[in-house]
Amino acid sequence: MIADWPIWLVVIASVTLSQLFKLAVYSITKRRFDLALVAQGGGLPSLQATLLSCLLVLVVGRSGWFSGETSFALVFAVIVIHDTKKLRVASSRHRAAMFHLVATLPDGGQFHQRVADYLDPRLHQASHLAAGVVFGGLFGLALGIAPG
Secondary structure (H helix, E strand, O other), rough: OOOOOOOHHHHHHHHHHHHHHHHHHHHHOOOOHHHHHHHHHOOOEEEEEEHHHHHHHHHHHHHHEEEEEHHHHHHHHHHHHHHHHHHHHHHHHHHHHHHHHHHHHOOOOHHHHHHHHOOOOOOHHHHHHHHHHHHHHHHHHHHHHOOO
């Protein structure tokens, strides 16, 4: 039973399933298989948000709301998710300017398009973080906590 697994193993299972889901969704929508998506933190759902929300739900479920572990997990999750969004806003401005430059240059072939895709400022949005929080939280709640 997954509820008997150590917390770190359930979190790894959650992140793995999240990244496979991301690979499937983006492969279907872009109509090409891109294994590099598995290594990316950005996108829908966010890797960081999935990991930290699953960890938080598991720690609360197994240790209780008033434990020291829960306090640490909560503060860590809030800081990382907040900074991820804040950093993404600042970096997206830079990437948007670079994307505009690369996209308006004369076509340079496949490399040109790959650079433009990499610089696309829509890669990591608040909705991606929210989806990661929901995905990780529900995974931890459904599979990581023993009933009763």
